Amino acid sequence: MKGTWTYLDIRKGDMVVVLSGKDKGAKGKVIRTIPSEHKVLVEGVNMVSKNLRPTQKMPQGRIAKLEAPILASKVMLVCPSCHQPTRVAHRLIAGGKSVRSCRKCDEMIDKA
Ligand SMILES: [Zn+2]
Incomplete structure (x- = not known):
């Protein structure tokens, strides 16, 4: 793989x-x-x-x-917002940029 x-x-x-x-x-x-x-x-x-x-300082290793x-x-x-382990969703924001978001609380993980 x-x-x-x-x-x-x-x-x-x-x-x-x-x-x-x-x-x-x-x-x-x-x-x-x-x-x-x-x-x-x-x-x-x-x-x-x-x-x-x-x-030399440590001869025994x-x-x-x-x-x-x-x-x-x-x-x-x-997730930095809800503090739960989560899968990551990807969301497109203005400007066509993709940011990661939390699948549990829907908060963005990356700063836009
Ligand atoms: Zn969250």
């Missing part, structure tokens, strides 16, 4: 909630989106341990916790 996804309803800075997996129910802010892989990087979600090479990207389909946007 790689390469078939190009569009994400989720953008950098959005709050999302995790729907499945070990971090189910966790909420976090989107740090980065990777549309080509249909993945997102979410603050504090899907933490993995990474061994860092030993340095070090284990760092880092976020790993997760599939965008495993997270759902949290």
Whole structure:
């Protein structure tokens, strides 16, 4: 499926909630989106341990916790207006611009 996804309803800075997996129910802010892989990087979600090479200061090396990207389909946007996880609707506004809106409360998610 790689390469078939190009569009994400989720953008950098959005709050999302995790729907499945070990971090189910966790909420976090989107740090980065990777549309080509249909993945997102979410603050504090899907933490993995990474061994860092030993340095002179730390001869034993070090284990760092880092976020790993997760599939965008495993997270759902949290609406900034009604604070509920929601699917995203798209709405055309004056000028032909498309903005995202909440399917639950109908408020716009993006600033027009
Ligand atoms: Zn809403």
